[in-house]
Amino acid sequence: MLRYLSIINYFMDIKKEEKSIEAVYDNALEQIHTLKNKKKTIIRSYIDVLVGKKIASIKNIIINKFSK
Amino acid sequence: MSFNNNEKQSLENDLARLGHENDTEGIRRFVEDVELLGGYEDLIAMAQEKINEIEAASVSAQRIEPAVVEEITNAGGSVEVVDQMTAEVDAEIEDTEGRATETIQHQIDVAKKEQIQFATLETYDEEKEKSKKRFSEISDSETRLYKAFIADDTLYAKLQEFDASLGATAAGFQIQNVLKNFLRSASKETIVSMPPEVQKEIELYQLAKADYEDSVNKIKPIEKLAEARNSLEAINAVLSKIDEMKIGDSIYGKKRFELNELGQIREATETKSMLFDQVRSHDYSLNPFQLESTMTDPSNEQYLNKILTAQEVVTMVKAYWTKKQELAAEIYKKEIDTFSQQGI
Known part of the structure; x- marks a missing residue:
């Protein structure tokens, strides 16, 4: 089995592979997390605009009602 | 995979044999070997789990929570508009997931390949040894068959003497080779006309030949891979000698x-x-x-x-x-x- 061991060492260090998988995994999750926050920000600003418009519209209705 | 089952079975047999022989040193080496093979399985399982987690994270990042959908609707907006606004981010999320899973999948493929390859090469080495042994068994069987055919010790000795006088360069003319050749390819009719002792030896010879051919057929598909492995090993050995x-x-x-x-x-x-x-x-x-x-x-x-x-x-x-x-x-x-x- 020692002969296989020498080739295994030559081609592939299992621990190194594990580290590499961990690194890809961590990096991907971090990127997805950042993108998720970016998406939340976009949605939040859309809602803010909608709410702003709604408030403005109500404000106009009130102003129009009381100005008459 | 059936191969893994075979490997497992073979490992179980090895362990049983070592236990039967009370070979503690062998068992210790066996455990080391199994641990070594196990490293790949752990790696593959771990990598697969990571892929699943990344996929789950990606799906949750792309989905809009029901509470947020309700908030959008209440504010007079539409999810379709949100989808358009966030299409770019969604694509990025998908892309990130795709790249990561592809990279990890590649690592899994490599590990699987290595796992199969080492186990296969191990089988090759065992089978190669077997085929060598079986080849010499054929030769022994042929000699026994020839001896049974001559059925006379004095004549056998004289013929051997005659063959020796011809020398290796005239091996094709040696009586034993001519007769062995004849016995090897004897038809069924010829065989049944021979004495029972000779028939029995022919049968044994054919069994030995079938065993040998079985071994050869088993190693044939792995031959090139094993040769490449052997060549690399030999070079590695030269390099370490140079270092020494x-x-x-x-x-x-x-x-x-x-x-x-x-x-x-x-x-x-x-x-x-x-x-x-x-x-x-x-x-x-x-x-x-x-x-x-x-x-x-x-x-x-x-x-x-x-x-x-x-x-x-x-x-x-x-x-x-x-x-x-x-x-x-x-x-x-x-x-x-x-x-x-x-x-x-």
């Missing part, structure tokens, strides 16, 4: 040699033959022509017309074998790919 080589003055003295303008080794001193002897005596599988081609390699141009120290020569020899190692590793990897594509 003591090249101080104590071995070479202060003698030197040089290359002429054509890149040929010039016998400026007697060092050339000394070095070759040294290389040969260490069984580096390196002949003078190989060494010469190393030294006249265009990439070693810097050494032309230079007086070389023993250290420089060893460095060149090492470079030569390192190149061979790279090539052998490439061939080995190619064979692994071919082997994996063929399927087990």
Whole structure:
């Protein structure tokens, strides 16, 4: 089995592979997390605009009602 | 996969045998080996889990929570508009997931390939040994068959004497070879007309032959991969021997040699033959022509017309074998790919 061991060492260090998988995994999750926050920000600003418009519209209705 | 089941079964058999033989040292080595194989399984399972987690994270990042959908609707907006606004981010999320899972999947494929390949090569080594043994069994069986056919010890001895007088160069005319050939290819009709002892030996010979052919057929598909592995191992062994080589003055003295303008080794001193002897005596599988081609390699141009120290020569020899190692590793990897594509 020692002969296989020498080739295994030559081609592939299992621990190194594990580290590499961990690194890809961590990096991907971090990127997805950042993108998720970016998406939340976009949605939040859309809602803010909608709410702003709604408030403005109500404000106009009130102003129009009381100005008459 | 059935292969893994076979491997598991074979490992269980090995362990049972070692236990039966009370071979504690063997069991200890067995545990080490199994642990080594197990490393791949753990790696594959772990990698698969990571892929699943990344996929789950990606899906949750792309989905809009029901509470947020409600908030959008209440505020007079539409999810379709949100989808348009966030299409770019969604694509990025998908892309990130795709790239990560692809990279990890690649690692899984590599690990799986390695796992199959090492287990297969191990089977090859066992089967190769078996086929060697079976080949010599055929030869023994043939001799027994021939002896049974002659059925007379005195005549047998005389015939052996006659064959020996012909010598190896006339092996084709030796009586034993002619008769063995006849017995090997005897038809069923001829066989049944022979004495029972001869018939029995023919039967045994045919069984030995079938066993041998079975072994050969088993190793045939792995032959190229095993050859590539063996070649790489041999080169690795040469390189480690070169590393162990003591090249101080104590071995070479202060003698030197040089290359002429054509890149040929010039016998400026007697060092050339000394070095070759040294290389040969260490069984580096390196002949003078190989060494010469190393030294006249265009990439070693810097050494032309230079007086070389023993250290420089060893460095060149090492470079030569390192190149061979790279090539052998490439061939080995190619064979692994071919082997994996063929399927087990």
